[in-house]
Amino acid sequence: MTKIIDGKEFAQKIRNQVKEDSDNLFKNKQVQPCLAVVLVGENPASKVYVGAKTKMAAECNIKTKDFKMEDTTDQATLLKVIEELNNDSGVHGILVQLPLPKQIDERAVIDAIDVKKDVDGFHAINAGRLSIGGEMLKQAFIPCTPLGSLLLLKDTVPNLSGMNAVVIGRSNIVGKPMSQLLIEESCTVTIVHSRTKDIEAICSKADIIVAAVGRPEMIKSNWIKDDAVIIDVGINRIPSKKPDGSEGTKLVGDVDYNDVFEKSSAITPVPGGVGPMTIACLLRNTVTSAYRHAGLGDPRGTVDSESHDQYKDKYINH
Secondary structure, eight states, rough: EEEOOHHHHHHEEEEHHHHHHHHHHHHHHHHOOEEEEEEEEEOOHHHHHHHHHHHHHHHHTTTEEEEEEOTTHHHHHHHHHHHHHHTTTTTOEEEOOOSTEEEEEEHHHHHHHHHGGTTOOOOOHHHHHHOOOOGGGGGGGHHHHHHHHHHHHHHHHSOOOTTTEEEOOOTTTTTTHHHHHHTTTTOEEEEOOTTOOOOOHHHHTOOOEESSSTTTTBOOOGGSOOOOOOEEOOEEEEEOOTTTEEEEEEEESSBHHHHHHTTEEEEOOSSSSHHHHHHHHHHHHHEEEEEEHHOOTTTTTTOTTTTHHHHHHHOOOO
Protein backbone atom coordinates (compact mmCIF):
# COMPACT_ATOMS: atom_id res chain seq x y z
CA MET A 1 0.00 0.00 0.00
CA THR A 2 1.31 3.44 -0.92
CA LYS A 3 2.33 5.65 2.00
CA ILE A 4 1.24 9.30 1.89
CA ILE A 5 4.13 11.30 3.36
CA ASP A 6 2.46 13.86 5.63
CA GLY A 7 4.56 17.03 5.57
CA LYS A 8 2.06 19.01 7.66
CA GLU A 9 2.30 16.63 10.60
CA PHE A 10 6.09 16.37 10.39
CA ALA A 11 6.49 20.15 10.11
CA GLN A 12 4.34 20.66 13.22
CA LYS A 13 6.71 18.41 15.19
CA ILE A 14 9.66 20.49 14.03
CA ARG A 15 7.93 23.76 14.92
CA ASN A 16 7.11 22.41 18.39
CA GLN A 17 10.79 21.71 18.96
CA VAL A 18 11.81 25.07 17.47
CA LYS A 19 9.55 26.81 19.99
CA GLU A 20 11.02 24.80 22.85
CA ASP A 21 14.55 25.71 21.76
CA SER A 22 13.57 29.36 21.33
CA ASP A 23 11.97 29.47 24.78
CA ASN A 24 15.05 27.86 26.34
CA LEU A 25 17.38 30.38 24.67
CA PHE A 26 15.34 33.27 26.02
CA LYS A 27 15.14 31.69 29.48
CA ASN A 28 18.86 30.97 29.74
CA LYS A 29 20.43 33.81 27.72
CA GLN A 30 17.63 36.40 27.46
CA VAL A 31 17.97 36.19 23.67
CA GLN A 32 14.90 36.03 21.45
CA PRO A 33 15.63 34.67 17.94
CA CYS A 34 14.90 37.28 15.28
CA LEU A 35 14.28 36.84 11.56
CA ALA A 36 14.38 39.80 9.17
CA VAL A 37 12.24 39.29 6.07
CA VAL A 38 12.75 41.57 3.06
CA LEU A 39 10.05 41.63 0.39
CA VAL A 40 10.61 43.69 -2.76
CA GLY A 41 7.57 44.24 -4.99
CA GLU A 42 4.02 42.93 -5.03
CA ASN A 43 4.38 39.32 -6.17
CA PRO A 44 1.14 37.74 -4.83
CA ALA A 45 2.67 34.32 -4.11
CA SER A 46 5.61 35.92 -2.29
CA LYS A 47 3.28 38.05 -0.16
CA VAL A 48 1.28 34.99 0.90
CA TYR A 49 4.44 33.06 1.64
CA VAL A 50 5.98 35.88 3.70
CA GLY A 51 2.73 36.19 5.65
CA ALA A 52 2.80 32.49 6.49
CA LYS A 53 6.42 32.72 7.63
CA THR A 54 5.66 35.66 9.90
CA LYS A 55 2.65 33.93 11.46
CA MET A 56 4.49 30.67 12.15
CA ALA A 57 7.54 32.51 13.47
CA ALA A 58 5.37 34.22 16.08
CA GLU A 59 3.97 30.83 17.13
CA CYS A 60 7.57 29.64 17.70
CA ASN A 61 8.55 32.70 19.78
CA ILE A 62 10.68 34.06 16.94
CA LYS A 63 10.57 37.80 16.45
CA THR A 64 10.27 39.06 12.88
CA LYS A 65 11.23 42.34 11.27
CA ASP A 66 9.41 42.90 7.99
CA PHE A 67 10.81 45.19 5.30
CA LYS A 68 8.42 45.81 2.39
CA MET A 69 9.97 47.69 -0.50
CA GLU A 70 8.58 48.98 -3.79
CA ASP A 71 9.15 46.97 -6.98
CA THR A 72 11.05 50.00 -8.32
CA THR A 73 13.66 49.69 -5.56
CA ASP A 74 17.19 49.79 -6.94
CA GLN A 75 19.95 47.38 -6.02
CA ALA A 76 21.99 49.91 -4.02
CA THR A 77 19.03 50.67 -1.76
CA LEU A 78 18.38 47.00 -1.11
CA LEU A 79 22.07 46.33 -0.40
CA LYS A 80 22.08 49.17 2.14
CA VAL A 81 19.18 47.54 4.01
CA ILE A 82 21.05 44.24 4.02
CA GLU A 83 24.19 45.92 5.35
CA GLU A 84 22.20 47.44 8.21
CA LEU A 85 20.72 44.04 9.06
CA ASN A 86 24.16 42.41 8.91
CA ASN A 87 25.35 44.91 11.52
CA ASP A 88 22.29 44.54 13.76
CA SER A 89 23.28 42.17 16.59
CA GLY A 90 19.61 41.61 17.41
CA VAL A 91 18.94 40.01 14.00
CA HIS A 92 19.95 36.36 13.64
CA GLY A 93 18.50 35.48 10.25
CA ILE A 94 18.06 37.47 7.04
CA LEU A 95 15.72 36.30 4.30
CA VAL A 96 15.32 38.19 1.03
CA GLN A 97 12.25 36.80 -0.67
CA LEU A 98 12.83 35.64 -4.23
CA PRO A 99 12.23 36.37 -7.06
CA LEU A 100 13.51 39.94 -7.11
CA PRO A 101 12.60 42.57 -9.72
CA LYS A 102 14.62 42.39 -12.93
CA GLN A 103 16.73 45.47 -12.15
CA ILE A 104 18.33 43.67 -9.17
CA ASP A 105 21.07 41.04 -9.39
CA GLU A 106 19.86 38.22 -7.14
CA ARG A 107 23.31 36.67 -6.72
CA ALA A 108 24.84 39.98 -5.62
CA VAL A 109 22.07 40.40 -3.05
CA ILE A 110 22.29 36.85 -1.70
CA ASP A 111 26.07 37.03 -1.30
CA ALA A 112 25.80 40.41 0.45
CA ILE A 113 24.02 38.69 3.36
CA ASP A 114 26.27 37.79 6.29
CA VAL A 115 26.89 34.06 5.82
CA LYS A 116 26.23 33.55 9.55
CA LYS A 117 22.74 35.00 9.07
CA ASP A 118 22.00 33.31 5.73
CA VAL A 119 19.19 31.10 7.06
CA ASP A 120 17.97 30.44 3.50
CA GLY A 121 21.29 28.71 2.81
CA PHE A 122 21.80 30.34 -0.60
CA HIS A 123 25.10 32.20 0.05
CA ALA A 124 28.01 30.94 -2.04
CA ILE A 125 29.91 29.95 1.12
CA ASN A 126 27.01 27.89 2.44
CA ALA A 127 26.63 26.30 -1.00
CA GLY A 128 30.34 25.48 -0.96
CA ARG A 129 30.16 23.93 2.50
CA LEU A 130 27.25 21.79 1.40
CA SER A 131 29.17 20.69 -1.68
CA ILE A 132 32.24 19.73 0.35
CA GLY A 133 30.12 17.88 2.90
CA GLY A 134 31.46 16.09 5.96
CA GLU A 135 32.55 18.43 8.74
CA MET A 136 31.88 21.46 6.53
CA LEU A 137 28.22 20.48 6.34
CA LYS A 138 27.95 20.98 10.10
CA GLN A 139 28.88 24.65 9.65
CA ALA A 140 26.48 25.28 6.78
CA PHE A 141 22.93 26.50 6.67
CA ILE A 142 21.20 24.04 4.35
CA PRO A 143 18.55 25.45 1.96
CA CYS A 144 15.16 24.91 3.55
CA THR A 145 13.27 23.06 0.82
CA PRO A 146 15.99 20.46 0.19
CA LEU A 147 16.47 20.05 3.95
CA GLY A 148 12.75 19.50 4.45
CA SER A 149 12.69 17.06 1.56
CA LEU A 150 15.59 15.10 3.04
CA LEU A 151 13.94 14.86 6.44
CA LEU A 152 10.73 13.53 4.89
CA LEU A 153 12.73 11.09 2.79
CA LYS A 154 14.83 9.86 5.72
CA ASP A 155 11.72 9.42 7.83
CA THR A 156 10.33 7.15 5.07
CA VAL A 157 13.58 5.37 4.12
CA PRO A 158 16.02 5.63 7.07
CA ASN A 159 18.98 4.17 5.15
CA LEU A 160 19.43 5.74 1.73
CA SER A 161 22.91 4.33 1.13
CA GLY A 162 23.34 2.84 -2.33
CA MET A 163 19.93 3.88 -3.60
CA ASN A 164 19.53 5.29 -7.10
CA ALA A 165 18.11 8.84 -6.90
CA VAL A 166 17.02 11.12 -9.74
CA VAL A 167 16.58 14.85 -9.14
CA ILE A 168 14.44 16.53 -11.78
CA GLY A 169 15.55 20.16 -12.03
CA ARG A 170 18.92 21.87 -11.58
CA SER A 171 18.10 25.12 -9.76
CA ASN A 172 20.41 26.58 -7.12
CA ILE A 173 17.47 26.67 -4.72
CA VAL A 174 16.39 23.02 -4.88
CA GLY A 175 17.92 20.79 -7.56
CA LYS A 176 21.64 21.30 -6.94
CA PRO A 177 21.55 21.34 -3.11
CA MET A 178 19.17 18.37 -3.08
CA SER A 179 21.62 16.37 -5.17
CA GLN A 180 24.45 17.27 -2.77
CA LEU A 181 22.42 16.12 0.24
CA LEU A 182 21.63 12.82 -1.45
CA ILE A 183 25.30 12.32 -2.36
CA GLU A 184 26.13 12.92 1.31
CA GLU A 185 23.70 10.08 2.10
CA SER A 186 25.70 7.83 -0.27
CA CYS A 187 23.02 7.72 -2.97
CA THR A 188 23.91 7.40 -6.62
CA VAL A 189 22.52 10.66 -7.97
CA THR A 190 21.50 11.76 -11.46
CA ILE A 191 20.24 15.27 -12.24
CA VAL A 192 17.94 15.58 -15.24
CA HIS A 193 16.66 18.79 -16.81
CA SER A 194 15.17 20.33 -19.94
CA ARG A 195 18.12 19.30 -22.12
CA THR A 196 18.33 15.71 -20.87
CA LYS A 197 17.79 13.02 -23.49
CA ASP A 198 15.52 10.03 -22.71
CA ILE A 199 14.48 11.60 -19.41
CA GLU A 200 11.64 9.11 -18.89
CA ALA A 201 14.00 6.17 -19.26
CA ILE A 202 16.42 7.61 -16.69
CA CYS A 203 13.64 8.30 -14.19
CA SER A 204 12.18 4.82 -14.66
CA LYS A 205 15.29 3.29 -13.07
CA ALA A 206 15.24 5.45 -9.93
CA ASP A 207 14.50 4.23 -6.42
CA ILE A 208 13.90 7.86 -5.43
CA ILE A 209 12.59 10.73 -7.53
CA VAL A 210 12.74 14.34 -6.34
CA ALA A 211 10.72 16.50 -8.72
CA ALA A 212 11.54 20.21 -8.70
CA VAL A 213 11.03 21.46 -12.23
CA GLY A 214 7.96 23.72 -12.04
CA ARG A 215 5.86 21.97 -14.70
CA PRO A 216 2.43 20.83 -13.50
CA GLU A 217 1.85 17.06 -13.42
CA MET A 218 4.74 16.38 -15.78
CA ILE A 219 5.84 13.08 -14.22
CA LYS A 220 3.50 10.21 -15.18
CA SER A 221 3.32 6.61 -14.05
CA ASN A 222 5.37 5.40 -17.03
CA TRP A 223 8.25 7.57 -15.73
CA ILE A 224 8.65 5.62 -12.49
CA LYS A 225 9.42 2.06 -11.55
CA ASP A 226 7.34 0.00 -9.13
CA ASP A 227 7.70 1.05 -5.48
CA ALA A 228 9.68 4.23 -6.16
CA VAL A 229 9.62 6.92 -3.46
CA ILE A 230 8.42 10.28 -4.81
CA ILE A 231 9.23 13.66 -3.28
CA ASP A 232 7.24 16.31 -5.17
CA VAL A 233 8.61 19.80 -4.61
CA GLY A 234 6.50 21.45 -7.31
CA ILE A 235 3.71 23.90 -6.49
CA ASN A 236 1.72 24.87 -9.58
CA ARG A 237 -1.68 26.54 -9.86
CA ILE A 238 -3.82 25.27 -12.74
CA PRO A 239 -7.40 25.89 -13.88
CA SER A 240 -10.03 23.71 -12.21
CA LYS A 241 -13.80 23.51 -11.99
CA LYS A 242 -15.35 24.42 -8.64
CA PRO A 243 -18.06 22.17 -7.15
CA ASP A 244 -20.71 24.56 -8.47
CA GLY A 245 -19.31 24.26 -12.00
CA SER A 246 -17.71 27.69 -12.11
CA GLU A 247 -14.11 28.32 -13.12
CA GLY A 248 -11.45 28.16 -10.42
CA THR A 249 -7.92 26.96 -9.78
CA LYS A 250 -6.18 24.25 -7.76
CA LEU A 251 -2.66 23.47 -6.62
CA VAL A 252 -0.83 20.50 -8.11
CA GLY A 253 2.75 19.28 -8.05
CA ASP A 254 5.20 18.38 -10.77
CA VAL A 255 4.03 14.77 -10.41
CA ASP A 256 0.66 13.52 -11.65
CA TYR A 257 -0.34 12.34 -8.18
CA ASN A 258 -3.37 10.27 -9.15
CA ASP A 259 -1.54 8.62 -12.03
CA VAL A 260 1.55 7.53 -10.07
CA PHE A 261 -0.03 6.88 -6.67
CA GLU A 262 -0.62 3.12 -6.94
CA LYS A 263 2.76 2.50 -8.53
CA SER A 264 4.85 4.35 -5.91
CA SER A 265 5.65 3.04 -2.44
CA ALA A 266 5.50 6.52 -0.87
CA ILE A 267 4.68 10.00 -2.14
CA THR A 268 4.33 13.55 -0.88
CA PRO A 269 1.00 15.24 -1.69
CA VAL A 270 0.62 18.78 -3.02
CA PRO A 271 -0.37 20.69 -1.01
CA GLY A 272 0.57 19.25 2.38
CA GLY A 273 3.91 17.64 1.55
CA VAL A 274 7.18 19.51 1.15
CA GLY A 275 5.65 23.00 1.41
CA PRO A 276 5.08 23.07 5.19
CA MET A 277 8.56 21.65 5.73
CA THR A 278 10.20 24.61 3.98
CA ILE A 279 8.93 27.13 6.53
CA ALA A 280 9.59 24.79 9.47
CA CYS A 281 13.21 24.36 8.36
CA LEU A 282 13.61 28.12 7.90
CA LEU A 283 12.52 28.63 11.51
CA ARG A 284 14.86 25.86 12.62
CA ASN A 285 17.77 27.54 10.84
CA THR A 286 16.88 30.88 12.47
CA VAL A 287 16.93 29.43 15.98
CA THR A 288 20.17 27.59 15.20
CA SER A 289 21.70 30.91 14.11
CA ALA A 290 20.53 32.56 17.34
CA TYR A 291 22.20 29.79 19.37
CA ARG A 292 25.44 30.21 17.42
CA HIS A 293 25.39 33.99 17.90
CA ALA A 294 24.92 33.40 21.64
CA GLY A 295 28.07 31.26 21.69
CA LEU A 296 26.17 27.99 22.01
CA GLY A 297 26.20 24.84 19.90
CA ASP A 298 23.42 23.89 17.53
CA PRO A 299 20.36 23.09 19.66
CA ARG A 300 19.54 19.80 17.93
CA GLY A 301 22.72 18.75 16.21
CA THR A 302 23.04 18.46 12.43
CA VAL A 303 21.45 16.33 9.72
CA ASP A 304 24.60 14.94 8.16
CA SER A 305 24.40 11.21 7.49
CA GLU A 306 26.64 10.26 10.43
CA SER A 307 24.45 11.92 13.04
CA HIS A 308 20.99 11.65 11.50
CA ASP A 309 19.62 9.01 13.85
CA GLN A 310 20.77 11.00 16.87
CA TYR A 311 19.36 14.19 15.36
CA LYS A 312 16.03 12.51 14.66
CA ASP A 313 15.78 11.22 18.24
CA LYS A 314 16.41 14.73 19.55
CA TYR A 315 14.38 16.71 17.08
CA ILE A 316 11.49 14.54 15.93
CA ASN A 317 10.94 11.73 18.42
CA HIS A 318 11.34 13.95 21.47
